[in-house]
Amino acid sequence: PDLDQLYVHESVENVIPKEAFVDAFDDLSIPTALVGDGHEFGRTDAIATYVPRPEFLDAGWVHCIRAGYDEFDTEAYEDAGVRLTNSTGIHGSTVGELALSFMLSLARLDHRYRDHQNQRTWWEPPYDRPFTIENERACVVGLGTIGKAIATRCDAMGMEVVGVRRSDEPVPGVSDIFSPDELHEAIEDARFVVLTVPHTPETDGMLSDEEFELMRDDAYVINVARGPIVDEDALVDALEDDEIAGAGLDVFETEPLPEASPLWDFDEVIISPHKASATNRYHLDLADLVMENVHRYQSGDLLKNRVA
Ligand code: NDP
């Protein structure tokens, strides 16, 4: 099929410098141009975008620069016969490292030392508070690109790693795989419960009152997936009632996290502003993926990461 033009929708600037992204396509066989809202597209156009727009349904192919494409109506793309691809596959190291750094900090207390450094105080933690992540159990919920990368890293740190996914395909470094309906069994012994599933009707509110109650009281929740996978009010209650020990959170029900959120106030909650995937070369990783798919599109091959 023909592809005459690659458009970069200006919404990409939510996460990457848009001009640098366009420049990354310099060697592409078709021209690349920035586009705003309201443009009329045709079937020989491809669009790389952060947000969905109704007019994209007139294009030939739309690429979502996020791995999570939960804001796109996949049925509408299927009905319109427009290919939709996402950006899974490029976030293993970036999101994997942030998840690991959350775990290391929550165990080794970097976050508490920095809090006290800000006050110029020589704070010493209670003797029984620090621990090593080595020999601790992590339960990784969702074993795709990110979940696998986290599992490998946890395994390398000497942790015991179990996981949850729908298929039972084994994953390197993961000793036991549970199905979604065995979630409770999977998380009840874990020191770290790490969320790396997409946000879908099945994963919405996956961790709520019941789950926090059955989790260990010295357990930590790491959420690098999507905010609504955790019932945030239930999380706040669980933290207040010491049902769990803390959390490392990159994603929230409402983003930016509102100033009034109680989550800001917990010593044992680390908050990052949905930047788990951020690096200085994120736009290049995305461009490599889009360029590979332009070549596939032009050769009539199956597109990588096709989700509709
Ligand atoms: P993948 O599609 O590679 O992995 C998703 C995994 O979740 C698969 O292993 C799938 O396995 C599993 N899964 C799906 N549904 C369920 C379920 N109901 N219960 C248990 N497991 C399930 O995606 P990525 O690893 O690339 O990304 C995962 C999510 O992380 C994205 O959807 C996105 O929302 C979020 N994300 C966040 C970022 C950030 O900046 N914080 C950056 C990138 C992604 P199986 O099919 O076997 O069930």
Ligand code: 7N6
């Ligand atoms: C860009 C975040 C995803 O789903 O949410 C992330 O890929 C994108 C910094």
